[in-house]
Amino acid sequence: MSLLDKLDAVAAARKALLPEGVEVFGMPIDEIYSSTEAKIGDHRILFLGTNNYLGLTFAPECKQAAHEAIESEGTGTTGSRMANGSYIGHRALEHELADFYHCHSCIVFTTGYQANLATISGLAGPGDVVLIDGDSHASIYDGCRLSGAEIIRFRHNDMADLDKRLRRLGERSRSTLIIAEGIYSMLGDKAPLAEIVELKNAHNSILLLDEAHSLGVLGHTGQGLVEETGLIDEVDFITGTFSKSLGGIGGYCVSNHPQLDQLRYISRPYIFTASPTPATIASTRAALKLLRDGTQLRSQLWDNVHQLYSDLQQLGYRLGPEPSPVIATILDSPQQALALWKGLLENGIYVNLILPPAAPEGSSLVRCSVSAVHTREQMNFVGQAFAKVREVLSK
């Protein structure tokens, strides 16, 4: 099969799964009204699938900071930090994130994907082992592949399975990096961190926790699962993203291991990517302040989460195992998921459609992400739309 034939096969598979003219992936959005509303075609649509957990994309403080940074430092850095230097903002944000986590070191990356790619491939290498949860995000899989380390999976959130796999590794568990996520992006469930920490200590391994979906969401100051569980000192490396709760784009790794800084000299994704723009850094710094002080936002977020989870449960939808800002409805087939997704869009709600192989265990998902700034009226509107679509689909 030629290179282009392979792409034709992809197109054919897509066509077989999705009807012509339905833009499921990469939906064209014509106008953005706010953190929660936009125009798609001729319709006003409610965003319920954008990971904007604290609703900070339109926060006046963040927009103002970004404007000022463009005025004073320009639109871009035009290269990597190794080649073009580290701006005041890059260094300040790293300092502020290290302070936020009470950690020794922080490195800021241009995307969240790159944060995992760079951190994992910098920490592990050929001859080492990475032991990852089966439901890990693609950035974790890709970081592991880039590292050249041996990749072993354990069954999702199954601690007996993790223990078994660590035991099998014997002495090699000492050169093993275990990777888990604060909140998993598909089903919205949390990692059993206390048990993972116990196992990593028993086997003398190193633990990396990705807080991409839990930053700003869990813990009193929003550090994530490490704060909610009080286990921050037990996790060796924490990665995360600026593109969800912080409303920008970028990523980070924090650690109390001073060796983290050496990644700047060996990690190819860090060395060979242009650094974050001044506007991105400035809006993220402003958002981090709001996130730290965002107890009220978190309270609103969790009120909305509990309302939607309970509404959907009462309507009979099959959901992920626990309430979280990622609420997944689990469908038996791609066709059912597509019908629900389409029905919600026709009723003015934009959610994410996730089909195999992206969804776990061959399932298909319609995934909602809840925001602190969704109003009570909007959440009621969502509940009504899910009820209406369920009625139509069950006929």
Place this chain on the structure above:
Amino acid sequence: MEPSMASTYNDILERLRFHLRQFTGPDVEITAQTDLINELAIDSVKLLNLIMEIEDEFDISVPINALADVQTVHELVNLIQRIKVARQ
């Protein structure tokens, strides 16, 4: 192949067949030459889950990066055999 190696090979093949049966009907013959992807329609996700079953069946660790060279049942048996020998 030495007799003891052949016996190990056949033992692995037999145990592997049991796990591969979930991907096909009872009438389909699974031989060493069976192609995992084209004949048994094992996609990337199914293969990753199959590997976890194999790890438990043979009490070994199978790095998923080692799967790049595996296309047939024979190649998977060889991989399992290599890992078992390396462990001894």
